[in-house]
Amino acid sequence: MAKWYMLTLVGKDRPGIVAHVTAALFDGGCDLGETSMLRLGDCFTIMMMVKHNGGAKALQQQLAPVAESLGLHFHIDKIDGHLHRHLQPDVHIAVYGADRPGIVAKVTNALDEAGLNIVNLDSDVGGTEDKPIYIMHIDGVACEGIAALESALAIVTQEGIQAKLTPIDVMIG
Amino acid sequence: MSVFEILTYPDPRLKQISVPVVHFDDELRQFIIDIEQIMRSSPGGVGIAAPQVGRLQRIVIVDVSRKSKIEHHGRLVLINPEITAYEGYTKGREGCMSVPDYTGNVMRAERISVEYCDEHSTQHTLQTSGYEARAIQHEIDHLDGLLFLDRLVSRRNDLFRRKNYH
Numbered sequence: 001m002a003k004w005y006m007l008t009l010v011g012k013d014r015p016g017i018v019a020h021v022t023a024a025l026f027d028g029g030c031d032l033g034e035t036s037m038l039r040l041g042d043c044f045t046i047m048m049m050v051k052h053n054g055g056a057k058a059l060q061q062q063l064a065p066v067a068e069s070l071g072l073h074f075h076i077d078k079i080d081g082h083l084h085r086h087l088q089p090d091v092h093i094a095v096y097g098a099d100r101p102g103i104v105a106k107v108t109n110a111l112d113e114a115g116l117n118i119v120n121l122d123s124d125v126g127g128t129e130d131k132p133i134y135i136m137h138i139d140g141v142a143c144e145g146i147a148a149l150e151s152a153l154a155i156v157t158q159e160g161i162q163a164k165l166t167p168i169d170v171m172i173g
Numbered sequence: 174m175s176v177f178e179i180l181t182y183p184d185p186r187l188k189q190i191s192v193p194v195v196h197f198d199d200e201l202r203q204f205i206i207d208i209e210q211i212m213r214s215s216p217g218g219v220g221i222a223a224p225q226v227g228r229l230q231r232i233v234i235v236d237v238s239r240k241s242k243i244e245h246h247g248r249l250v251l252i253n254p255e256i257t258a259y260e261g262y263t264k265g266r267e268g269c270m271s272v273p274d275y276t277g278n279v280m281r282a283e284r285i286s287v288e289y290c291d292e293h294s295t296q297h298t299l300q301t302s303g304y305e306a307r308a309i310q311h312e313i314d315h316l317d318g319l320l321f322l323d324r325l326v327s328r329r330n331d332l333f334r335r336k337n338y339h
Binding site for chain 2: 088120172
């Protein structure tokens with residue numbers, strides 16, 4: 001029976017990486033599940049759910065040539081994951097502020113204590129070299145209600161961080 | 174139990190353009206009762222369009238009244254609806270009975286005016302906004318073979334394509 005693996009690839013970014021990697025996976029009989037590619041800094045990063053009939057070693061051998069040709073490091077983990085296991089976030093939180101150490105830790109710890117289960121998070125640094133701005137977007141499930149999260153954010157924002165919470169009300173039609 | 178089943182993508186009927194209703198008869202009114210039952214039995218369902226059960230006619234039901242703290246007009250049966258005015262843009266999360274296990278962000282007009290007939294062929298005009306306006310736009314899209322998948326914006330960014338909603 002085919003098993004799911006989490007494939008992580010990292011390396012210097014250049015055009016064509018996704019096309020070459022996915023072609024190699026397709027040629028090797030793999031199926032793709034959910035994937036997430038991000039360009040972080042100057043680096044290419046991707047995580048992919050890959051369904052494969054053979055073991056991790058066979059998948060490793062199959063990927064090695066394409067990874068080497070593209071200058072990518074990769075890592076394979078067998079996972080207990082499956083498709084169709086989405087968690088539906090019910091709150092979105094946008095955060096920004098002058099970049100300084102500890103923003104992510106401060107905000108996410110406050111939200112964790114207030115019952116937030118993070119489903120998606122991405123953060124970025126904008127602004128200029130001398131005046132960097134940290135920007136973060138979080139989707140999550142408010143396990144203890146939205147009021148608890150608002151209280152937690154009210155404390156964080158006293159320290160010069162801007163945070164805006166928006167409930168996500170899904171319209172099913 | 175309803176005689177109808179919700180079609181799910183990639184059923185090609187969901188990508189067809191529906192035709193206007195001409196006959197406002199008992200058969201039409203019974204059909205509306207039947208699909209309303211499906212809408213209400215679907216978890217979270219606040220709207221349904223006739224093509225979602227394979228009837229390619231311009232019939233929509235929307236009822237967002239079970240949501241608290243929002244502007245709404247109760248149970249709406251919109252036959253041959255036309256959106257005559259759009260104002261503003263807003264991003265919101267949508268799902269669809271015809272696209273299970275996926276939700277995504279979609280830009281919609283914040284406020285709309287709609288002209289439509291009810292099931293007794295009486296003409297109405299409605300102005301609405303927010304969640305109800307979103308539901309109406311989502312359902313009317315079904316009449317033109319459009320799913321919310323056709324209007325997705327990035328999960329990661331607030332950027333959206335400038336788009337003419339007509």
